[in-house]
Amino acid sequence: MKILVVDDEEDIRTTTRLLLEMHGHKVVTSGSWQEARDSAVGVDVVLQDVRMPGLDLESQITALQAVAGRVILFTGEQMTDLDAAATGADAFVQKPFHMDELTAALR
Amino acid sequence: MHDERPLQEVVDLMPDVLFRCHREADGKIYWSLNEGGLAREFHLTTQEIRGKSLEELFEGGASQAIREHFEAAFEGETAPFVNEIEGRYFKHFPQPLRNDQGKIVEVVGFISEVTELVEAQQKLERAYQDLDAFAHSVSHDLRSPLTVVSNLVQAVQMAPENLQQVTQRLQDTVHKMDNMIGAMLAFSRTTQAPMHVGSLDVTNIAKEMAQIFDEQDEGRRITWDIAQDMQARGDPQMVRVVLQNLMGNAYKYTAGQADARVWVREADGKIEVGDNGIGFAEDAATRIFAPFQREAQEFEGHGIGLATVKRIVERHGGQIEAEGSPGKGARFRFSLEPA
Numbered sequence: 001m002k003i004l005v006v007d008d009e010e011d012i013r014t015t016t017r018l019l020l021e022m023h024g025h026k027v028v029t030s031g032s033w034q035e036a037r038d039s040a041v042g043v044d045v046v047l048q049d050v051r052m053p054g055l056d057l058e059s060q061i062t063a064l065q066a067v068a069g070r071v072i073l074f075t076g077e078q079m080t081d082l083d084a085a086a087t088g089a090d091a092f093v094q095k096p097f098h099m100d101e102l103t104a105a106l107r
Numbered sequence: 108m109h110d111e112r113p114l115q116e117v118v119d120l121m122p123d124v125l126f127r128c129h130r131e132a133d134g135k136i137y138w139s140l141n142e143g144g145l146a147r148e149f150h151l152t153t154q155e156i157r158g159k160s161l162e163e164l165f166e167g168g169a170s171q172a173i174r175e176h177f178e179a180a181f182e183g184e185t186a187p188f189v190n191e192i193e194g195r196y197f198k199h200f201p202q203p204l205r206n207d208q209g210k211i212v213e214v215v216g217f218i219s220e221v222t223e224l225v226e227a228q229q230k231l232e233r234a235y236q237d238l239d240a241f242a243h244s245v246s247h248d249l250r251s252p253l254t255v256v257s258n259l260v261q262a263v264q265m266a267p268e269n270l271q272q273v274t275q276r277l278q279d280t281v282h283k284m285d286n287m288i289g290a291m292l293a294f295s296r297t298t299q300a301p302m303h304v305g306s307l308d309v310t311n312i313a314k315e316m317a318q319i320f321d322e323q324d325e326g327r328r329i330t331w332d333i334a335q336d337m338q339a340r341g342d343p344q345m346v347r348v349v350l351q352n353l354m355g356n357a358y359k360y361t362a363g364q365a366d367a368r369v370w371v372r373e374a375d376g377k378i379e380v381g382d383n384g385i386g387f388a389e390d391a392a393t394r395i396f397a398p399f400q401r402e403a404q405e406f407e408g409h410g411i412g413l414a415t416v417k418r419i420v421e422r423h424g425g426q427i428e429a430e431g432s433p434g435k436g437a438r439f440r441f442s443l444e445p446a
Contacts, residue, residue, distance in 0.1 A: 009251050011280065015258035022265050051247070076250035077243070095250045096257035 001106060002026045006036040007049040007074065012095075016047070019099060033060055040068040045106055047093070050075045061088045072105050118142045124151075124218040127204075128161075128177070135160035136177050139213075145197070145220060177201070180214045189221060196225040237298075244398045245291065248410070252284040290411040294398065297418050302342040304423075306446055309337035309346070309378060313371040316350050320358045329361060332370035337378060338446035345419045346443065352412040353380040353439050360384035360437065374440060381438040386431040395429060416441075 003025050005016050013029040020027045028043065030036035033054035040046050046068045050057060064071050065088070073084055073092035084092035091105040118125050119142065127140035138156055146152045156164060165173055176188045180201035187200045198221045204213040259273045259280075310333060317331040339346070354369060361367035361384035369382045387395060398414040413429075420427045420441045431437035 009255075011255040012251060012258075015255050015262070018262050019258050019265075022262060076247040076254070078246065096254040098257075099261055 001045060002043045004036065004039050004043045004046045004068065005029045006033070006046060006052060008032065008052060023099065037063060040064045044069040046071045047074045048072070050077060057087050115142070126218065127213060127215045129213045130181060135162060145218060177214065181211055183211060189225065195220060195222045197221065241398055249284065249287065252280045252287070255280045294411050294415045294418070297345065297348065297415050302345065302422065304340055304342055307339050307341050307343055307346055309339050310335055312347055312350055313354065316354045320354065329358065329367040329369060332368060334372040337373055339378070339443035340446055341423050341443045349416050349419050349441065350380070352416045356412065357382035357384060357437070377440040377442045379438055379440045381436060383436040386433050386435045386437050389432050392429045392431065
């Protein structure tokens with residue numbers, strides 16, 4: 001699966017990438033929303049941090065969904081299924097995450 | 108013995124205001140009684156306002172707000188309302204007075220000053236908002252390094268041969284997290300520690316700070332331009348923290364400049380700390396004061412210094428503002444009580 005990881009923290013990008021690659025995924029990363037918009041074209045899943053500066057979250061998600069397969073929110077905040085659904089995202093994974101949860105969300 | 112003093116004398120002794128008003132044929136509201144301590148203080152006693160309507164007594168926005176409340180009172184509204192005059196707050200308790208037909212002919216009531224109460228309430232609300240934002244940031248920002256640790260641990264579990272490689276990274280991340288917790292505790296202490304306000308030699312504090320930074324890295328060339336004779340009032344420990352953070356940021360963000368320059372001077376009655384460093388995005392001027400907000404990810408930092416600075420300045424009753432643009436340096440101006 002081709003996955004785009006969008007997070008403004010470099011450490012999170014590199015270690016999440018490492019983990020996903022170890023599980024056989026192809027990974028690209030973006031440190032900003034502007035960059036993500038271009039990198040998202042044709043990827044299967046976008047794993048996106050909820051606090052990316054730029055457009056509001058809902059618009060970012062809509063724009064990413066237009067060019068990528070699915071958008072999974074990647075969040076350090078307390079979030080319920082309802083909160084996630086309200087943003088329009090396809091799923092969400094809470095940080096820190098266990099690979100099993102992420103794998104489940106990727107399916 | 109019961110003392111038969113006139114009611115007027117009793118009312119005069121009250122710090123509050125006792126009022127009685129009616130509408131005249133022109134539709135405007137006039138007072139037939141307005142007495143008590145506050146009425147005297149504002150020169151609005153019955154004698155002084157005789158023949159003047161509400162519009163003539165209060166100007167601009169104040170008139171509009173008060174008129175709406177009084178008009179509602181003439182419709183039977185008895186809910187108390189608060190109005191603000193020159194930063195002070197007054198609570199009105201209106202009651203309609205009806206004639207035999209049940210028509211409201213007058214509004215009577217009293218007015219109390221509630222400034223202290225309103226201020227305490229505002230302070231509490233601010234504290235509550237801060238706390239909320241803080242809890243939000245803490246949960247979010249502590250999870251970041253935790254995520255890195257968790258990712259690395261899972262990577263090692265999958266491929267134990269990587270252990271050697273990730274150990275240092277794990278340690279760095281734990282260290283970062285520990286720094287963050289330390290900064291958070293310091294931040295919370297700046298809100299709670301009692302203040303000891305006295306005269307301050309701001310010039311001296313700034314010079315001491317510059318020296319400390321110079322000693323940190325003797326290889327760095329930086330010009331400290333510190334104005335003479337800057338005096339103010341404040342808590343010396345706390346103002347030191349303010350300058351340490353602002354000058355420290357300036358020091359850090361000018362690291363790449365060939366002719367790095369940091370100045371501390373007075374401008375428009377405020378103290379300005381400026382530099383010719385990397386600056387920040389124009390739209391970040393407010394954002395950068397929020398806890399854990401980091402504009403310069405490539406530099407070390409925990410993102411709580413400016414939040415601490417803002418909190419200290421506000422505890423001193425002052426204000427702080429930032430100005431900057433990418434590549435063109437940053438300027439921070441804060442106010443303190445004059446010496």
